[in-house]
Amino acid sequence: MSFIEFVIRHQREIVHLTEEHLILVGLSMSIALLVGIPLGILITRQPRWRKPVLGFANVVQTIPSLALFGFLIPIPFVGGIGARTAIVALTLYALLPIIRNTYAGIMGIDPAVRQAGLGMGMTDRQLLFQVEIPLALGVILAGVRVATVISVGVATIAAAIGAGGLGVFIFRGVAMVDNQLILAGALPAALLALGIDFALGWIERQLTPQTGMRREMT
Amino acid sequence: MVSFESLMAEENRAAVEFHDVTYRLDDRPLVSHLHFHVYRGETLVLLGRSGSGKTTTLKLINRLLTPTEGEVRVEGTATVDWDPIRLRRRIGYVIQEVGLFPHFTVERNVGLVPTLEGWAPERVRDRVHRLLRLVGLPPEQFAHRYPHELSGGQRQRVGVARALAADPPLLLMDEPFGALDPLTRLEMQREFHEWQQRLGKTVVFVTHDIQEALFLASRIGLLDEGRLVELGTPAEFLRSSRPEVRAFIQCLRAVPSDDCLSEEKTS
Numbered sequence: 001m002s003f004i005e006f007v008i009r010h011q012r013e014i015v016h017l018t019e020e021h022l023i024l025v026g027l028s029m030s031i032a033l034l035v036g037i038p039l040g041i042l043i044t045r046q047p048r049w050r051k052p053v054l055g056f057a058n059v060v061q062t063i064p065s066l067a068l069f070g071f072l073i074p075i076p077f078v079g080g081i082g083a084r085t086a087i088v089a090l091t092l093y094a095l096l097p098i099i100r101n102t103y104a105g106i107m108g109i110d111p112a113v114r115q116a117g118l119g120m121g122m123t124d125r126q127l128l129f130q131v132e133i134p135l136a137l138g139v140i141l142a143g144v145r146v147a148t149v150i151s152v153g154v155a156t157i158a159a160a161i162g163a164g165g166l167g168v169f170i171f172r173g174v175a176m177v178d179n180q181l182i183l184a185g186a187l188p189a190a191l192l193a194l195g196i197d198f199a200l201g202w203i204e205r206q207l208t209p210q211t212g213m214r215r216e217m218t
Numbered sequence: 219m220v221s222f223e224s225l226m227a228e229e230n231r232a233a234v235e236f237h238d239v240t241y242r243l244d245d246r247p248l249v250s251h252l253h254f255h256v257y258r259g260e261t262l263v264l265l266g267r268s269g270s271g272k273t274t275t276l277k278l279i280n281r282l283l284t285p286t287e288g289e290v291r292v293e294g295t296a297t298v299d300w301d302p303i304r305l306r307r308r309i310g311y312v313i314q315e316v317g318l319f320p321h322f323t324v325e326r327n328v329g330l331v332p333t334l335e336g337w338a339p340e341r342v343r344d345r346v347h348r349l350l351r352l353v354g355l356p357p358e359q360f361a362h363r364y365p366h367e368l369s370g371g372q373r374q375r376v377g378v379a380r381a382l383a384a385d386p387p388l389l390l391m392d393e394p395f396g397a398l399d400p401l402t403r404l405e406m407q408r409e410f411h412e413w414q415q416r417l418g419k420t421v422v423f424v425t426h427d428i429q430e431a432l433f434l435a436s437r438i439g440l441l442d443e444g445r446l447v448e449l450g451t452p453a454e455f456l457r458s459s460r461p462e463v464r465a466f467i468q469c470l471r472a473v474p475s476d477d478c479l480s481e482e483k484t485s
Contacts (some may be wrong), residue, residue: 053275056322107330118330120380121282134321 006180014169018188024083024155028090034096036147037140038159039166040102054103057096065093065154069161075192086155086163093154101143105136130214138208145200152193156185166192225322228476231257233388233420234279234290237287241274248274249444254286257467258387261414261421263431265466266441273425276390279422280309292388307331310389310419314396316373318365324350324376325361331384349379352413371402378410382417391423395430428466432456440466 007014043050063071068089072079078088109132117127124217133140159167172178221383234256241249248270256262264272276348277283281297290297292305318327326333328349329342336402337345347357353375365373381389395403395410406429414421414434425431431452438455440448442462448455455463 009325109319110315111318112315112317113319114283114317115315116311116313116377118309119282119306119313120334121303122330122334123303126334131321133320177365189394 003180003183007184010184014188017164017166017168017185018192020083020163021152021155021167021189021192022164024090024158025148025151026161026166028087029094029144029151029157031087031091032094032098032147033144035091036098037102039095041106044106044132045101045124046137050103053099054096057099058183060092061096063085065089065157068092069157073212081162083158083163085161086158086165090151091160094151097143097147101146102136102140102141105139105143105207106132107137108139110187136139138204141200141204141207146203149193149197150198152189152196156189157162157173231255233293235291235390236275236278237284237289237291239278239290240279242286243330247286247444249278249441251314252446253259254439254446254449256420256422258420260436260448261417261423262432263423263425263435263438263442265427265428265438267424270441271444272426272441273392274444274451276392276422279388280306280311297449298346302347307335307384307385308388310384310386312374312381312389312391312394314379314393316365318373318380319378320365323362323364324355326358327365327376328383330380332444335384344382345465346379349382349481350376353379354409355379369397371406374398374406378413382419387418387420389421391421393425394423396425396427410434428469432470 039053043053056179062070069085072085072089073081112136113131114127122130122144155163156164156167156170158165159171165183170182170189173181173183173185177200221391232255236252236254239249242245247346258303263273266272274283278285278297279292281302290454292300292309297305322330325343325346328346330343332342346400350357350360355372355375360368360372360376365376368376374397377394381391387388393404398406423431423434432455435452435472437449437451440445440455440460440463446460448460449460450458456467458464
């Protein structure tokens with residue numbers, strides 16, 4: 001049986017697992033954005049929060065993904081077997097690139113621009129929404145892109161704790177020593193990551209303000 | 219004998235008053251015991267070497283800093299009693315680095331304060347175009363450009379236009395021409411002199427360039443290590459015998475001494 005035949009036969013299941021995968025990534029990224037961007041902004045305003053916030057995100061990021069899933073399972077409310085634990089872990093994983101890039105994007109703005117804005121009587125809110133966020137948007141989106149691509153990858157491991165997703169095929173394939181099964185999970189996951197990377201990269205270029213020089217930061 | 223009325227008139231003429239102002243950062247005084255007035259319509263140039271407290275003095279006026287001791291009054295009201303946003307929108311501010319918003323066109327940059335103040339778009343546009351013509355940038359050609367498409371001199375012209383946009387009575391200029399090449403600088407100084415004759419704003423102008431100070435000032439204040447050591451008209455300044463003043467006047471010699479050259483390079 002060729003791989004193509006295999007894919008056609010398991011079409012339904014592949015689509016279903018891809019959907020699950022996208023839901024895991026989509027939900028966790030949404031939460032990570034809602035938490036991460038405000039946190040990134042907060043630490044540009046309150047320097048004393050910078051170390052604890054970035055430190056926490058950094059520590060989470062260094063924990064191996066499978067270990068992080070393992071740590072979370074015994075924790076009441078967030079833990080347990082299933083998608084909820086996976087979403088919490090993926091969210092935590094995505095925080096660092098988002099917080100760090102939001103912070104770096106805003107702090108990377110020419111201080112003279114902020115100085116001029118303040119000196120002309122802009123409020124902090126006006127400065128943030130009219131100047132800092134638009135100018136930092138390219139850098140922030142670069143962080144979102146990195147976080148999303150990482151999420152697509154890490155979400156394959158979520159199958160290990162019963163959260164579903166394309167990892168189901170991979171783990172099953174490994175257990176059954178079936179290369180086609182492994183590929184049926186790995187290939188769509190890789191394509192998903194590439195596709196999302198490309199799409200977000202395109203959006204990033206569209207939204208990066210025309211300033212003559214584009215900063216690259218990840 | 220000074221009458222009460224003449225004292226009142228004197229007070230009314232002052233746009234900005236420093237009353238024994240000291241500003242300390244981590245216990246280190248950046249300016250100390252500043253006591254002077256800026257009169258309406260005059261161009262007071264604060265002259266001094268880098269680190270003498272010139273910029274700090276300016277920031278005390280638009281409340282980017284507040285005095286540790288003493289009081290700065292703008293239009294008779296202490297800066298700490300002003301709503302900082304209202305205060306700053308009444309004060310034009312020009313800095314050496316210009317600080318144009320890179321994602322705004324020239325037109326939006328110049329129209330910033332009027333827009334924040336809620337002017338109608340057509341009124342903002344009229345005003346912006348008038349100001350761009352004033353600073354020698356034809357709006358047809360420049361209104362829709364972005365800052366990165368302008369030369370240094372053009373950028374600073376936009377900076378000046380932006381500061382004048384809401385027609386503030388008071389203008390603070392922090393080495394506005396310091397980063398320009400000498401020819402452009404001279405051109406801008408001449409034009410600024412001309413605008414000033416026409417607009418009659420109260421200007422506090424910071425520079426380390428004695429030539430610029432003598433050319434633009436109605437009065438020069440010399441700052442040295444955070445103290446105002448001399449304050450007077452350019453003619454009085456040239457006659458002063460204070461060593462700090464003489465040191466600056468030395469810079470006017472045809473062949474600059476090493477001191478002056480190194481001073482030019484910093485900041």
